[in-house]
Amino acid sequence: MTVDRARPTGERRGWAPLLAVCAGYFMVILDVTxxxxxxxxxxxxxxxxxxxxQWVTDGYTLVLAGFLLTGGALGDRLGNRRVFCxxxxxxxxxxxxxxxxPDAPFLIAGRLVEGLGAALIVPGSLALLQQAYPEPAARSRAFGLWGSMAGIAASAGPLLGGALVSTVGWRWVxxxxxxxxxxxxxxxxxxxxPSPRRADRALDWPAQCAVVAxxxxxxxxxxxxxxxxxxxxxxxxxxxxxxxxVALFLVREKLARSxxxxxPLLRTPAMSGGALIGLLFNFAFYGMVFTASLEFQQERGYSAFETGLALFPAVAMTMFASVLSGRLARRTGDRPLVISGMLLAALxxxxxxxxxxxxxxxLLVVPMMAAGFGTSFALxxxxxxxxxxxxxxYAGTASALFNTTRQIGSATGVALGGSLLLSATTPSTGLRLSMAIGAAAYLTAAALAWRCVPRR
Incomplete structure (x- = not known):
């Protein structure tokens, strides 16, 4: 069998496209933490x-979340590889x-531009993997490793940041x-x-502005x-x-020619349900990481580096779970994996x-491992x-929607966790309540998966 060297199949491409895409995604998520x-x-x-x-931290996240759909639309119109690069x-x-x-305003401006670059990287990452690995088994494995990057980068951030700041200085971050x-x-x-360009896909700027807002x-x-x-x-x-x-966006989309x-895509149960599942498990997982970080540092007196080590059991499971789920998907289908992952994380x-x-x-090691494993197993x-x-x-747009809902879930989980810690009678009470709400979110995601994730 002859294989075109210019456009090899997913098997012949091997790991190079996956490594390229995951390197970009890893940078994006690492810079959040x-x-x-x-x-x-x-x-x-x-x-x-x-x-x-505060703006050094939040400015990046705001621009990233706000421009994801714009990045997805640009990728669909101009070519996902071009926009990714x-x-x-x-x-x-x-x-x-x-x-x-040299000063804080310059750093804040740089972080805002970083967020814009990240918003162009993330939607194209999934679309490029889907293009590079068209075979279902190879694509599942690629998506699994892509998903593991989020958990590894998010939780490795404090460890790496602490090591760099304490040795060579903050600029090396x-x-x-x-x-x-x-x-x-x-x-x-x-x-x-190279990805196909679809010049007929006009950019709906009023809708994009509504999404950003x-x-x-x-x-x-x-x-x-x-x-x-x-x-x-x-x-x-x-x-x-x-x-x-949001209401203005929906009205505009109903009336727009392009x-x-x-x-109609949002009315598809797999599309809307899958995006909502992503919101729920990001809400629970990143809420857990945030509140646990505060608990370890403020109540137990851990340093930032020690906190990163304490959270490592959750991180260690993400890579293993994502690889395993990618390999099992071709045998079982996605539905059992998403449901079992959400139930394990809820437990x-x-x-x-x-x-x-x-x-x-x-006593907390096993719960953290279960949450990390279950989240990545379902991702x-x-x-x-x-x-x-x-x-x-519409691959870029779908990727952008999925990652936008996940960003919203992360922000909601962090905000709710912080609010509960501040408003509860004791920090321990707020922490336990936050964990209980996270467990309920995982259970809701499992129920949604039962209804929305297609059978094998």
Whole structure:
């Protein structure tokens, strides 16, 4: 059998496209968490105010979440590989600018541009994997490893950030992106085939602006809710405006000739249900990571580096679970994997909630491992469900929607967890309540998977 060397099959391509795409995605997720342990040092060295320090962290997340759908639409129109490579280049150059920042405003501007580059990388990552690995078995394995990058990068961030800040300085938190970005760009251009361009797909700018406004307002309101409280007028106004922006988006999509996200796609149970499952398990998992981090540092006196080590059991399971689910999917289908993963994760957080007001760390290892394993075990199947529910010309848009809902889930979980810790009678009570709510979210995701994830 003759294989075209210019466009090899998924089997002949091997690991190179997967490595290229996952390197870009790893940078994006790592920059969400690696900055956390560096922020106090950055604030001191750059004489930044508390507001400035907050924007160093939140500005990146806001731009990333707000422009994901725009990045997906651009990928579908201009070619996913082209937009992915532009995103990697923008991200890498802005990382260098952040590392050289002379003051806080310059660093904040660099972080905003980093978020824009990330928003161009993430939607194309899934679309490129679907293009590079058309065989169902190979695609499942690729999606599994892609999903493991999120958990590994998110939880490795505090460890890596703490090591860099304590040895070579905070600027290396950004400088490490330079060799990774260069390698990612070289591998993508060499080993990932060009994506088709669909010039007939007009960009619906009013709808894109409505999405940016909705996600930015929602994310900002949820972040502020953790500090101001859920009944603060500014928080309520932000949530109300976010709902209004969503309503305007839906009206626009109903009337537009070339909608950014055709509403019939959202009426597909696999598409809407898979996206909602992603929101729920990100809500539970990142809420757990956030509240556990505060518990370990503020109540148990762990350093940032020790906290990263304490959370490592949850991280260690993500790679194993994603690879395993990718291999099992071709035998069992996605539905059993998503359901069993969500049930296992729910059992883990319920166990933490029931462990008592001051459990020893040894009692928390198994619940954390269950949450990490269950989340990654379900991620592959839910990703395949969403990406398989749309025609190829909307692959970038589907990827963007899935990752947007996951970002919203993460922001909601962190905001709710922080609010519960602040408002409860004791931090332990707030932590246990947060874990119980996370377990309920996992159970809801399992029920949705039963209804929405297709049978084998």
């Amino acid at each position: 690696v900055i956390n342990v560096a922020v106090p040092v950055i604030g001191r060295e750059l004489s930044a105010s508390l507001t400035g320090v 532009v995103g990697v280049a923008v991200f890498t150059v802005s990382s260098a600018a952040c590392a050289l920042a 950004f400088l490490i992106n330079l060799p990774v970005g260069a390698a990612c760009l070289a591998l993508t251009l060499r080993h990932v085939a 909705a996600v930015a307002l929602l994310t900002t309101s949820l972040n502020e809710a953790g500090r101001r409280g859920w009944t603060d007028p500014a928080v309520l106004a932000g949530l109300g405006l976010a709902v209004l922006a 909608p950014a996200l055709p509403l 883990g957080l319920a166990g933490w909630a029931a462990a008592g007001p001051d459990p020893g760390y040894a 592959t199947g839910s990703t395949t469900t969403v990406m398989g529910a749309v025609p190829a010309e």
